Amino acid sequence: MNPPQIGLFDLAEQRLKWLGARQGVLATNVANADTPNWKARDMQPFSAVLARQTAFSAGSPVQTNSMHLPGTASPIAGGQTLRGEHAPDGNQVSLDQQLEKIAQTDSDHEAVTAIYRRYVGMFKEALGR
């Protein structure tokens, strides 16, 4: 896929898919919050998924020369293994952390749908409807 050809619709769709999948992963963590030896899981960050699919990172500056300063802070590594409290039965789910992530997913979803609707509104405006 060519970066300039990525429409906002595509991007929104991918983002919504990712958010849906993440909600599934986080729901699994919360459901297994009392399961012995369960380790909390998480998705790869969306920017990493997008970078892999499209070979460019969404909206962030690209380093075209190794002498350039990086435009952003280095990304958080992985996110799969989480440090946190450790129950005696080996369970590593922190409900606070999971619920915070769920709240994050919720607000991201809200933002994406809002942008999407606004974009559709622009089309409607242009069409004179």
Place this chain on the structure above:
Amino acid sequence: MDLDKALRISASGMQAQTTRLRVIAENLANQDTTGGKPGADPYRRKTVSFADQVDRASGETLVRVKKVGADKAAFPQRYDPSHPAADAKGYVSTPNVNSFVEVMDMREAQRSYSANLQVMQVTRGLLTRAIEMLK
């Protein structure tokens, strides 16, 4: 769809916590149940353990009650020769249920249940918002 999966996963968590709460209720209700005959065993405390389970059809990792087991702790003895379940020496075995432990367990079950419920509500919000995109 992923959000439907999330709903099912949360539902499985709530179901598992409900079973746990049922077992706690059994324990608390029977905390004074002694044996009927002399020297007979009283009510033995039940325990619940959870396990994750992959649903093969959909690939979801659900949670289920793995086993309702029995607490192997010894029965406390009480000296009461007039009790119908008293043994030859006059001691009665009483259930190995500690109501404080049960109440703490109940609180934890309640917390986990409401966490699952919260997740479900958020998931429902996501679904509703996705549907509203059609408008």
